[in-house]
Amino acid sequence: MTEALPGALLSAGRHGILWAECGGELTFLPVRKESAVRKFHHIGLVTETPKPGEMYFELLKVWGTSPDADPNKVEWVRFRPDSPLANTPVAKMPHTSWAVDDLEAELRGKDVVVPPITAAPGIRIAYFMMDGALAEYLEIK
Numbered sequence: 418m419t420e421a422l423p424g425a426l427l428s429a430g431r432h433g434i435l436w437a438e439c440g441g442e443l444t445f446l447p448v449r450k451e452s453a454v455r456k457f458h459h460i461g462l463v464t465e466t467p468k469p470g471e472m473y474f475e476l477l478k479v480w481g482t483s484p485d486a487d488p489n490k491v492e493w494v495r496f497r498p499d500s501p502l503a504n505t506p507v508a509k510m511p512h513t514s515w516a517v518d519d520l521e522a523e524l525r526g527k528d529v530v531v532p533p534i535t536a537a538p539g540i541r542i543a544y545f546m547m548d549g550a551l552a553e554y555l556e557i558k
Contacts, residue, residue: 455523458514458555459484459492461507468493476535477502484514505531507544512551514542520556 471480471493478500484492496508507530517523520533520541527545533556536542541556 456516457490458516458553459490461492461494461512461514461553463508463511464493464495467495471495474537476537501534502531505544506546506551507531507553510551512544512553514553514555517554517556520554523554 467480468482470486471482473480478497479502480495482491482493484490492514494507496503500508502508520543524533524543524545528547529543529545530551531542531544533541533543536555539558541558542553544551544553546552
C-alpha cells in the first residue's frame with residue numbers, strides 16, 4: 418500500500434509536479450526524463466576477414482554487415498588501419514548496440530570512449546563502457 422502525501426497537487430507538467438504541503442510550503446518534484454525508446458539493435462563482432470554482404474562506410478573507414486540480414490542480429494565489422502575507430506575499444510572488442518531517440522541525453526553520465534559521430538547520412542553512433550563491456554547507442558533520424 419502506498420502512503421499518501423499530505424497536501425494538494427497544484428500543478429503537473431512534463432518537467433515535474435508542484436505540491437502544496439499542509440503547512441503552506443511548496444515542493445517541486447522533478448520528473449526524470451527517460452528515453453522514449455531504447456531498443457536492442459545488434460551485437461557487433463570484430464573480424465579481420467571479409468564477410469559476405471559487407472558494406473563499406475566511407476566516413477568511418479569500416480566494412481560492416483547488416484544485422485538485419487542475420488537471424489541473431491550480428492553485425493560483423495572490420496577496420497582499415499586509418500579508420501578513426503582503429504585505436505579505440507570498438508576495433509578491439511565486441512559490443513552491444515541499442516537504438517535510442519536522443520543520443521546526447523542517453524550518454525549523460527556514461528563512460529564515453531567514442532563521442533557521437535556520423536556513421537552514414539542520418540545515422541549517429543557513440544560508444545561507452547559499462548561494467549567492463551562495450552556498448553553502442555545508435556540514433557537514426
